[in-house]
Amino acid sequence: MADTNPLKSLIEELNRHHLIVTGAPPPLPTEAGPSTTQPPETGDQGEPSGECEPSDAASVSSGELFQCDRDVTYSNKVRQKMSEKGLYNKHDVSDPLLKNFAEYLQKELFNQSFKQEVENVARYLYYADSKAPSLQFVNDREKLREYLRALSEAKLKKQTQQNYLKSLKRFLNYHTVSTNLRKMDKVLHKECTEFIEYIGSLQREISKHVGKEITQKRHNMLIEEDQLTTKECWAVLDAAKKDFLDVMENLSESSDPLESDQSILLVYYLEALVILKHLQRPGVVVHMTVNEWAKRKKEEQYYAIGVKQHKTAAHQVAIFALSEGEESWFDVYFRLVRPQLLRPTKKRKRDVEDESDAAERFFVSSTGRAIYNPSNDLMRLHSKYKLRSVTSQMARIAFETASKSLNDAERALVAGYLTHSSQTADKHYRMKNREHIVKGCQLLTILVSVSSAESPGEGTSRESLRSREECSSHAAHHAVPSIKEPTISLTRLPSVNDSKTFSKAFETLLQTHPLSLNGKRPEMKKCKAVSKEFQEKLSSHWAKKQFEMRAQHACTYFSRRKPTKEQLQSWTSKQGWKNMAADCEKLLQNWAPSGSEDHIMDSKLTQTLVKSQKWRGLHIRECEGKGRGIITTCRFEAGEVLCDYHGPVVTSSEGHKTHKSTTESETGYMFFYTNKKGQSMCIDAHSDRCVCHPEIQTIGRLLNHSEEKANIKPKYFSMEMDGEERDVILFLATRTLLVGEEVLFDHDFYRGALD
Known part of the structure; x- marks a missing residue:
């Protein structure tokens, strides 16, 4: 059909020749x-x-x-x-x-x-x-x-x-x-x-x-008084589950195409699972590809799926874990429903680019196009079941808040599951592993309700899909091993008749005197202005909360090595914290190693001790029948770093040559290990003094052997020293060591064969 508007055709022709037309009349309403x-x-x-x-x-x-x-x-x-x-x-x-x-x-x-x-x-x-x-x-x-x-x-x-x-x-x-x-x-x-x-x-x-x-x-x-709970985040999954299962139950290889409302419900529910249950950003739904779905990996009874691009112009990776039941739902959608949605319609001429884009995307709409706005779909699903609308951001914040009750290691797993990282995709892939992803997924279920008999959104196995027998939660079975956290001995706040009134009064106080590491304790008259009844309790409670923050900050800084009283007081003084003498005593009395073992080398104190070799709390003495050995002169908690195995790092073959050429009395001072590149290496400590610290007698080489009474274990790390990366073997206490105990570890288990 010819164009009835010649002026429009002329303007389009000029535009094709990259000429800008000015003064053109306004277009018609159509x-x-x-x-x-x-x-x-x-x-x-x-x-x-x-x-x-x-x-x-x-x-x-x-x-x-x-x-x-x-x-x-x-x-x-x-x-x-x-x-x-x-x-x-x-x-x-x-x-x-x-x-x-x-x-x-x-x-x-x-x-x-x-x-x-x-x-x-x-x-x-x-x-x-x-x-x-x-x-x-x-x-x-x-x-x-x-x-x-x-x-x-x-x-x-x-x-x-x-x-x-x-x-x-x-x-x-x-x-x-x-x-x-x-x-x-x-x-x-x-x-x-x-x-x-x-x-x-x-x-x-x-x-x-x-x-x-x-x-x-x-x-x-x-x-906000009416804050969103983790259970409310999954409410729509509960409400829509019965209708969703009805649709899934009637699906089969030979079934007729779904009605429009059925396919919409199915797509919306799966989107909600990704966004609300697995707390992934809407971009994960938008950018998840068929290829990424095909590359899913099974870990225990979960399936890990990685989505490389999920934010505009930021190439990050998001990985979430579907249970076996959920994976079966996604598989049914992919095999039976998605092909129906991609079928071209006779009523509309599909845009070629949209069609090509949709063919690569895992999630597609009922019109066969790629999904670009899953947040709106989530809102419509809530609207259908007359529930309070919950966005991706609201759900993520609710679970982040709930994760405060977890220990450091578990919080790190939840943060990793939520993809809180600015790392590039390639680097972030190396940092993640499927085991951590599965544990992070299990922790989300625990946060919703440990007493819940049925987890919202949990799927069924493919074999029992029609009978709707759901796959039980594996969170309790696959419990995340916890790491001992710092124990701070604090006097509990005396109970009051109206704890809710006190909590509101304390929140009011925080608006004018927010908690911070360097904040000044509110004056009594300020507390009195908030509540005459609780003025003293408000002041003491604020001080205790601040001490908890400072104690956690101190434990994080010193990590796996207990500081001396002088070190702690010097450090708190540099922080600008005044009148901390009593608090330092309290912190040292209840100090315990904090953080994951994998991050021990992040501690500035540990790095300093490795470089200086001035390890404290250890003493060299003659042990009957053993020669020299190491005993403790202070208490060490489980997980605390005692010392390192110090000496020049050489290849394994060089270590064996040195071993054969040394006298019999020096043959036990070679530590063989495998570095992070998979190479066999050796720390050569056969000399009583090392070249880099000739004035110090190194401690680690004198640790005696015991298979049954071993109370420490070695752990391999690497750190930057003098502009180059060095291998470090640290010894960690496997239990609490009292004063006067001999420090022992199993030589045969950790050292390579010397034959």
């Missing part, structure tokens, strides 16, 4: 052009996020069942003000200036949210000049400040304003670096470059306000 378009989907605060796709183009459920009504009347106050100020108006994104930028984002930067970025720029270009998009806006800096003020007046969050600036800055970077602008117009190129620096200064200004917004949001969540 055509695309500068308009007040539908705003992007909102974030948790009900405002445009500046990051996600518009749901009418990208949402999994556009026009689908139990979808929330489109907010065309802008009932949200932020949207109303944005619309009133004309801030949703934008230029046609098919303009060459914007279209080329979109292709750059999509094809060169692989930006999944490129459409939203282009629209952000199109809005500002329209605000700067409503006639036609151009780069001339760089000549008017005040216009950009005026635009930011307009966004602030519309109550748009500073973080969203940052997103607008980021898009505009990337737009200018593209035109100054990836186009011929430098040759075509040197003056304009220079102005664009200077404008980029100007945007950077604005970003630095706004970043301070962003930090305040985040702090205020966290503060509001802390003082």
Whole structure:
């Protein structure tokens, strides 16, 4: 059919020749052009996020069942003000200036949210000049400040304003670096470059306000009476499970295609499992690929799945573990449901790029497109079952808060499961392993309810899918080995008749006197102003909470090596903590090693002792029938570092040669081990004094052997020393060692054969 609008055809022809048309008449109502378009989907605060796709183009459920009504009347106050100020108006994104930028984002930067970025720029270009998009806006800096003020007046969050600036800055970077602008117009190129620096200064200004917004949001969540519990995060999984299982039960290889509402429910439920039960970001649902699903690995009775890209322009890895039952659900969806969703329809000509993209993605919508906005799907699922909407961020915060009750090692597992890392994907893959992922998954179930007879969202085995016999939770069976934490002996707060009133009074006090390591204890009159009844208890409780923070900080710093009283007092003095003498005594009396054994070398004190070889609490003496040996002169707790095995590091073959050439009395001073590269090495301590510490008699070489009475164990580490990486063998107490005990370890078990 011929185009009935010759003017439109002429403009399109000029655009194809990269010519900018000005003064063109406005498009007809049925055509695309500068308009007040539908705003992007909102974030948790009900405002445009500046990051996600518009749901009418990208949402999994556009026009689908139990979808929330489109907010065309802008009932949200932020949207109303944005619309009133004309801030949703934008230029046609098919303009060459914007279209080329979109292709750059999509094809060169692989930006999944490129459409939203282009629209952000199109809005500002329209605000700067409503006639036609151009780069001339760089000549008017005040216009950009005026635009930011307009966004602030519309109550748009500073973080969203940052997103607008980021898009505009990337737009200018593209035109100054990836186009011929430098040759075509040197003056304009220079102005664009200077404008980029100007945007950077604005970003630095706004970043301070962003930090305040985040702090205020966290503060509001802390003082909110009706805080979200971990069990409430999984409530929608409980509510929707019966309907979900009904759909799954009727599926088979020969079954008819699902009805639209059934396929939507199934997809939504699986999305909710990933986001709410496994606490993965919505980007994991968006970017999970078929290839990543195929590469899932079984660990015990779980299946670990790694998603390499889950945040825009940040190549990180997210790994979560599905139970056998959950894996069976995902497998049924992949084998029986997903192929149905990908079947082309006769009613719509599918976009080739969308079809290709969906073919690679694991999750697809009922229209056969890739999913771009799982947060909206989650909201619709809650709406269907009339439950309080829970977002990914809300669920993650609820579980992070609940994880405070865990020990250091378990908290680290939960943090790892939530992918709290800025490491690159390759490095992060090396740091993670499937065993830790499984344990992290089990801890999430424990946090919801240890007494729960049935875990929400837990699946069934593939064989028992129809009978709905669910796979039992393995969290109790696979208990995470705990690591001994610092024990602080504190006098318990006397019970009061109304503990809730006291808790509220203490929260009120924290608003004006927040707890911090260096904070000053609130004066009594300040406590009295909060509550006359509890003024003394408020003051003492604040002091005790601060001491707990300081004690934890001290234990983390000194880690696996107990400091002396002088060391601790010197360290607390450097921290600026006054009147800590009594607290230091209390801390030393109840001190215990903290943290994981794998992070022992993170301790500054341990590093210093390895370099100086000035180990304390150990004494060399003659032991009857053994010659020289080592005894303790102070108490050592289980897990504490006693000393290291010190000497030059040589290859295993060199160690054997030295062993054969030494006298019989010196043959027991060679420590053979395998380093992290898999090489056989040896610490040669046959000399009484080492070259690097000729004035000190090293301790580790004199530790005697005992197979049955061994009370220490060696552990291999590496650390940077004098600009190069050195191997270190540390000895850790396997139990509490009292004063006067001989320190022993099993030579035969840990040392290599010397034949």
